[in-house]
Amino acid sequence: MARIVVAEVCPQCRSLDVRATEPRWFAVEFARRGELDDGWVDRLEFACRDCGVLWD
Numbered sequence: 001m002a003r004i005v006v007a008e009v010c011p012q013c014r015s016l017d018v019r020a021t022e023p024r025w026f027a028v029e030f031a032r033r034g035e036l037d038d039g040w041v042d043r044l045e046f047a048c049r050d051c052g053v054l055w056d
Helices: 030-036
Strands: 018-021 045-048
Touching: none
Parallel strands: none
Antiparallel strands: 018 045
């Protein structure tokens, strides 16, 4: 099976230097996360490292 990779582009400055985070991930201790959720991501937040804009 082929995997499709899509680069996220900043909507403001068009930079490709973008990171993705899961905002709720750090709300739970890393060692206990498996006990408290099933591993699915409800929402991702993106941040541009060049201009600092955030979006989801």
